[in-house]
Amino acid sequence: MSSGDKSSAAAAQLLIDDEPDEWDKRIFSTGCAEENTKLTDCYYEKKDWRACKMEMEVFRQCWxxxxxxxxTGSRAAQ
Structure with missing residues (x-):
């Protein structure tokens, strides 16, 4: 396999990975994909949901x- 073939294969794989999967489709269908991303990124950075209360509230309001x-039949926590 030449280096051109390798880069073409890598580019093709990147395109495949860029396609929305079932999880992405579900998140996009909620209308809150951006808020979900911000909440997930916050948790990833801080490793503590308590540090992401603002992001959680923004997501909850969007939801x-x-x-x-x-x-979805979900209810607000009491």
Whole structure:
């Protein structure tokens, strides 16, 4: 395999990896993909959900605004 073939194969794999999977499709369908990404990134950086309360609240508000609590049957924590 030449170096050109290797780079073509790597580029093809990158395109395959860039396709939305089932998880991505579900997140995009909520209307809150950006908020989910920010929340996930916060947790990844800080390793503590308590440090991500603002991001969690923004995600929660988005979730409710888009009617996802009714669609999924989820309820707000008391």
């Amino acid at each position: 409710q605004r888009h009617g996802n609590d009714k669609r």
